Amino acid sequence: MTIESINGRLQTSSTIKSAPKNQPESTKTNVVKNTDTDDVSITTMAQGIKKAFESSAASEAFDLDKVNSVKKALSEGSYAINAERIAKKMLEFELALP
Helix, strand or coil: CEECCCCCCEECCCCCCCCCCCCCHHHCCCCCCCCCCCCCCCCHHHHHHHHHHHHHHHCCCCCHHHHHHHHHHHHHCCCCCCHHHHHHHHHHHHHHCC
8 A cells, every 4th residue: 555645545456465375265355445445433532621621612722701800909918828738739739759
C-alpha cells in the first residue's frame, strides 16, 4: 500500500498476492477490494469525552461577576486575605505531586 502525500488516502493495488509455494492453500492472501467508504466506530468513552468538550465550550471558564467583585474589593482594600488558608492549600498541592 502507498499513501498519497496530498490527502493521505490509502491506495491499494488490485493484484492478487499469493503465499509462497511452500505454504498451504488456506494461508494464501485474498484480493483486497478498494472501497470509497470508511466505517468508524467511536467508543462510549470517546463519546463521553466529546460531550465533555462540547459542554465545557458552551460554558464560561470562570465567573465574571465573582472576578469583578474580587477586583473591586481589592481596589477598595476590603478583601481579606487568609494567609493560613493559602499556606494550607499550597502544602496540599505539594503533597499531591508525585
